[in-house]
Amino acid sequence: MSEKAIEKVHVLIIGSGPAGYTAAIYAARANMKPVLYQGIQPGGQLTITTEVENYPGYPDGIQGPEMMVHFEKQAARMGADIRYGMATKVDFSQQPYRVEIDEETWIEADAVIISTGASAKWLGIESEQRLNGFGVSACAVCDGFFFRGKEVAIVGAGDTAAEEALYLSKLCTTVHMIVRKDTMRASKVMQDRVLATPNITVYWNSETDEILGDHSVKGVRIKNTKDNTTQEVPIGGFFVAIGHQPNSAIFKDYIDMDETGYIKTIPGTSKTNLEGVFAAGDVQDKNYRQAVTAAGSGCMAALDAERYLSAKGLV
Structure with a gap:
């Protein structure tokens, strides 16, 4: 690892679909000062969807890209630090965990929420x-x-x-x-x-x-x-309908996954095999893959991260 300056944050959220933005909303409201990197496709798969009619709260439906703008604005209003950039490497060998952004900047985080989604084949x-x-x-x-x-x-x-x-x-x-x-x-x-x-x-x-x-x-x-x-x-x-590919490759040396690359979480939680690393949304869900379930798991990840950091005396 290079000797470049390392930025330290409490909670790092990787990915910006419904899971990532919801995690950012909850983490920011809990005063965890989350930093979210949007990844290669800000807004996730919903940005290539046209009308969304099955997300609660939009009785007349809404365009997918517009809905993700709403998510982002809400997270920003709560105080989340939303940045453009992509996680390119991780070092989860010891705590605090380190994540490289755009092959040039390292972020050191007390807790990491992985919400990198999955891409349709x-x-x-x-x-x-x-x-x-x-x-x-x-x-x-x-x-x-x-x-x-x-x-x-x-x-x-x-x-x-x-x-x-x-x-x-x-x-x-x-x-x-x-x-x-x-x-x-x-x-x-x-x-x-x-x-x-x-x-x-x-x-x-x-x-x-x-x-x-x-x-x-x-x-x-x-x-x-x-x-x-x-x-x-x-x-x-x-x-x-030929399958989805979870965007999880950079975590494979540290995080337990199934045979197709979906991150394994402890049932009923967003916890991975590493304490302080949580996963939410389609990167760990091969069954439902809906915006509303991704948002729900983003909420779970933020709450799990808050409890973890609180138990460690870090927030």
Whole structure:
């Protein structure tokens, strides 16, 4: 570690989605003087979401980016020190813990709240990114409501894809499910439910060749990998359900994680295997991944951090 000046803080919050900002609100109100670094995507995944209709307190709905501006303003008003910058390295080998920002500045913290979120995995085709937010989504529970009475497609073969296909089948006229192989990875019970649902059509040995539409999703071109034939299906929405990648790589040498990189927390708490290090939001939640549950876990992390620092006589 270089001999550059090290800034010392009580509570360092890494990440700025609903979990990070909520943690900042609670930590600031508790006079813990939190410093929050926003990361590479200030506001998190909600900044690439259009209308949010299921967050309590917004009866008319709200645009995702606007909601995150509200979160940030509230945290700032409470006194949180919100900064642009990304955590690039950590040293949790001893306390106080150290976190490197933008490969140049080290922060020393009595407590750390990790709220770096998770990123949806994408197919990597141009039309997917161009139409993201205009009919392309990585969250059926978030956005399926907007496609009631329409035909949609979903790509994926695991339990999440099966669950989301079943969810969409209750809202949409037809769900076209694109599966890369001739079998699904989903559990047997989930496969059985999908195959027993009359308005879910499964395309085996298939992949997405192109999402069609100039300004919004109008259709999908599906390629059969067995015979290289293609067919175009008219749809209004396209859902990607091939998994999420938790943004946890820089912590792997110190923090316990599951096999896919989600941080393990003690059930009912935000506590990790290291005392004084807490995790909140999608980086430790692979089940719900909703703004409201992330915000709730951010609150838990701040309260856990406050109790920890108080017991140590640091606040």
